[in-house]
Amino acid sequence: MDWTWFHKFGSPPHVYRLAGTLTPWFAWPAGILIIAALYGGLVLAPPDYQQGDGFRIIYVHAPSAWLSTMVYAVMASAAAVGLIWRMKVAHAVAASCAGVGASFTAASLVTGMLWGEPMWGTWWVWDPRLVAQLVLLFLFLGYIGLRSAIDDLGRADRASAVLAIVGVVNLPIIRYSVEWWNSIHQTPSVMKMDRPSMPMDMLAPLLMMLLGFTLFFVAVLLVRLRAEVLRRERGAAWVKEVVS
Amino acid sequence: MIGAALAVLARDLRLALRRPGQVLQPLAFFAVVTVLFPLGYTPELDKLRQIAPGVLWVAALLASLLSLESLFREDAQDGTLEQILLAGQPLAALALAKTAAHWLLTGLPLTLMAPMLGIALGVPASAMPGILSSLALGTVTLSLVGAVGAALTLGVRRGGVLLGLLTLPLTVPTLVFGARATELAIAGEGPSGALYLLAALAVLAVTLAPLAVAAALRIGSE
Numbered sequence: 001m002d003w004t005w006f007h008k009f010g011s012p013p014h015v016y017r018l019a020g021t022l023t024p025w026f027a028w029p030a031g032i033l034i035i036a037a038l039y040g041g042l043v044l045a046p047p048d049y050q051q052g053d054g055f056r057i058i059y060v061h062a063p064s065a066w067l068s069t070m071v072y073a074v075m076a077s078a079a080a081v082g083l084i085w086r087m088k089v090a091h092a093v094a095a096s097c098a099g100v101g102a103s104f105t106a107a108s109l110v111t112g113m114l115w116g117e118p119m120w121g122t123w124w125v126w127d128p129r130l131v132a133q134l135v136l137l138f139l140f141l142g143y144i145g146l147r148s149a150i151d152d153l154g155r156a157d158r159a160s161a162v163l164a165i166v167g168v169v170n171l172p173i174i175r176y177s178v179e180w181w182n183s184i185h186q187t188p189s190v191m192k193m194d195r196p197s198m199p200m201d202m203l204a205p206l207l208m209m210l211l212g213f214t215l216f217f218v219a220v221l222l223v224r225l226r227a228e229v230l231r232r233e234r235g236a237a238w239v240k241e242v243v244s
Numbered sequence: 245m246i247g248a249a250l251a252v253l254a255r256d257l258r259l260a261l262r263r264p265g266q267v268l269q270p271l272a273f274f275a276v277v278t279v280l281f282p283l284g285y286t287p288e289l290d291k292l293r294q295i296a297p298g299v300l301w302v303a304a305l306l307a308s309l310l311s312l313e314s315l316f317r318e319d320a321q322d323g324t325l326e327q328i329l330l331a332g333q334p335l336a337a338l339a340l341a342k343t344a345a346h347w348l349l350t351g352l353p354l355t356l357m358a359p360m361l362g363i364a365l366g367v368p369a370s371a372m373p374g375i376l377s378s379l380a381l382g383t384v385t386l387s388l389v390g391a392v393g394a395a396l397t398l399g400v401r402r403g404g405v406l407l408g409l410l411t412l413p414l415t416v417p418t419l420v421f422g423a424r425a426t427e428l429a430i431a432g433e434g435p436s437g438a439l440y441l442l443a444a445l446a447v448l449a450v451t452l453a454p455l456a457v458a459a460a461l462r463i464g465s466e
Contacts, residue, residue, distance in 0.1 A: 177417035
């Protein structure tokens with residue numbers, strides 16, 4: 001089998017150009033989907049019979065929460081690829097993921113709190129999912145902290161890759177343990193809304209939003225990857241050609 | 245391989261016993277933190293008993309974490325670590341031996357000390373077996389997870405703070421199960437369910453953490 005296509009990903013100029021070409025293919029659909037979903041979610045969808053208009057924050061909250069975990073998985077996979085095949089570009093992908101992932105995690109927490117205040121009457125409850133999300137944020141921050149604390153780029157790449165992999169092994173255990181922790185302490189009555197299955201005019205914008213956010217993440221990742229590759233290769237001849 | 249691991253273990257124990265001050269520091273820290281809670285909260289034993297599991301576990305967690313910072317530091321400074329890396333023995337086994345020494349010098353004494361502090365927090369004597377076994381199992385995991393963090397932050401600026409940021413989120417499961425086992429023991433119910441989960445975590449950590457420590461040490465010494 002011909003593996004040239006795979007080895008090409010190891011070449012920074014190739015990846016830089018490829019990322020540049022691909023960005024609009026993700027950014028435009030992401031923009032169109034998000035705007036359409038916003039219209040569908042904020043204007044077309046009817047208010048919830050219990051929560052009124054308050055439920056609409058789900059159109060930002062759920063995609064952020066979904067992406068927060070997915071970005072960590074992407075980051076850890078890229079880090080593993082970089083560690084195993086010593087592929088510098090994979091480390092650049094992992095480095096570009098961290099900031100985006102932390103932002104999505106923070107966004108899901110903040111939107112959840114904004115929703116919780118009117119719905120539960122409090123900004124914060126010690127609910128397993130909230131705690132797991134908070135721990136995920138700490139994992140992202142630890143990853144960013146370790147990366148920034150090591151001056152040597154190659155060492156920073158590999159050390160943070162080990163951390164990302166350790167984190168990905170731990171994440172399911174952390175999720176399980178906090179579920180167990182709270183389910184025994186008390187059952188949160190506020191969360192026990194037996195949600196009837198969503199009607200289509202509420203669900204369709206949500207699915208569009210999920211897809212739009214995912215495409216948006218890929219587009220942002222590609223842009224950040226280009227910047228990261230340029231920063232890492234700043235001494236190389238091809239960068240001087242590109243920049244000038 | 246086993247001989248080399250035992251040699252590393254014996255060396256670390258001997259070094260530590262020649263400087264007993266370093267062994268006693270985490271224990272003193274454990275006691276001081278625990279004593280601060282009655283002062284900051286309330287001297288009533290009934291109320292203290294309710295928060296005793298959390299206090300004991302968080303204090304043990306922090307004491308273990310503080311002592312981890314120096315796990316590889318001295319060896320890295322005087323060149324021993326390089327010799328360990330060059331020894332031609334499986335690095336994971338030697339890392340496990342070093343972590344075992346750390347547990348014998350920190351985790352085990354912390355565990356043995358916990359009943360005394362438990363009494364100060366109003367914990368009934370019937371709960372002591374549960375507290376002892378939960379801490380004995382939990383500190384194994386804490387030492388191993390902390391060793392990964394210590395290896396990753398070796399020679400890093402402000403390593404101590406970073407070590408906390410890296411390690412503490414990963415110790416959430418141990419804290420949850422450990423505090424729960426202690427709580428059940430204090431309430432007079434069987435803590436075995438939580439203890440099994442703690443044991444499972446310890447087995448998982450013994451299996452996987454040495455590999456991560458070894459990888460981190462290699463990266464750090466490149």
